[in-house]
Amino acid sequence: AYDVLVVGGGPAGAAAAIYAARKGIRTGLLAERFGGQVMDTLAIENFISVKATDGPKLAMGLEEHVKDYDVDVMNLQRATQLIPGDLIEIKLENGASVKSKSVILSTGARWREMNVPGEQEYRGKGVAYCPHCDGPLFKGKRVAVIGGGNSGVEAAIDLAGIVGHVTLLEFDGQLRADAVLQKKLHSLPNVTVIVKALSTEVTGNGEKVNGLIYKDRDTDEVKRIDLEGIFVQIGLLPNTDWLKGTVGLSNRGEIEIDAKGQTDVPGVFAAGDCTTVPYKQIIIAMGAGATASLAAFDHLIRTSAP
Ligand code: FAD
Secondary structure, three states: OEEEEEEOOOHHHHHHHHHHHOOOOOEEEEEOOOOHHHHHOOEEOOEOOEOOEEHHHHHHHHHHHHHOOOEEEEEOOOEEEEEOOOOEEEEEOOOOEEEEEEEEEOOOEEEOOOOOOOOOOOEOOOEEOOHHHHHHHHOOOEEEEEOOOHHHHHHHHHHHOOOOEEEEEOOOOOOOOOHHHHHHHHOOOOEEEEOOEEEEEEEEOOOOEEEEEEEEOOOOOEEEEEOOEEEEOOOEEEOOHHHOOOOOEOOOOOEOOOOOOEOOOOOEEEOHHHEOOOOOOHHHHHHHHHHHHHHHHHHHHHHOOO
């Protein structure tokens, strides 16, 4: 059995594994896909102290750093069940199971997609999901934000300060964001809000996005907006379905943690985008992974026989 078993091989999991291994304890890391969301990322300009990098390069850096330590890396393995106990058991899709005195869950999240033609084709070529990450790439340009909840309206306000013009499209008849955000949004000169809009297609010139097609749900009229960028803000889905009923989750499915990354199951910690941590970013996930790992070590020295 391991002392620490990390489930997830993104920035949070890599940081957790390195911090654990540096304590000289038996450390395992299992991941469906080592690198996590970073593998789907192109330009990264906000990983502090590295002015510019890209996803695959950062993922390789994570892997090299983890491999520098005595960590059992089990890549391409999907966890399907967690069974609490003095020794916590993680069951895998392939039928095997792995046991550990403590577990750090860092299974990340995925952006909810519009599922319309063009979205996949132009992902990273105008279709974006993270305004903090990609906003500056659209300086002075025209963008749309899809989604009128808090994250969509926050994104529109944020982007309005960088880009030329923002069109916010909401499916419903009204925005769902907090009133104070809506007030701020409506005060901005370069934002247009369209409600009852069903986005139907992302168009492009083969290389980059050049427009968005939507249907006016009142009139059924099909309309087109010329633009260079589309920020999809219709939700972030944590990869925690397999933990339902075992580990305490928020109503959004995020693993509930305290300031040390402790969940409501003894010996089980969590870090990164799969948790209730505010703001989902690489640097934040790494810090959270370190926190959860130190907390797991703290737990071990208090509960394990010498
Ligand atoms: P993830 O990176 O999601 O990693 C989760 C890991 O868990 C993966 O290894 C996955 O395979 C594994 N996993 C999931 N379920 C299971 C399971 N059941 N069993 C085993 N393993 C499992 N952030 C920035 O700071 N700057 C940026 O420029 C930036 N750009 C981005 C661009 C895109 C297109 C995307 C999608 C995200 C971007 N982000 C950016 C966000 C950033 O990638 C995430 O915040 C970060 O990767 C979260 O790290 P994590 O370790 O918590 O989760």
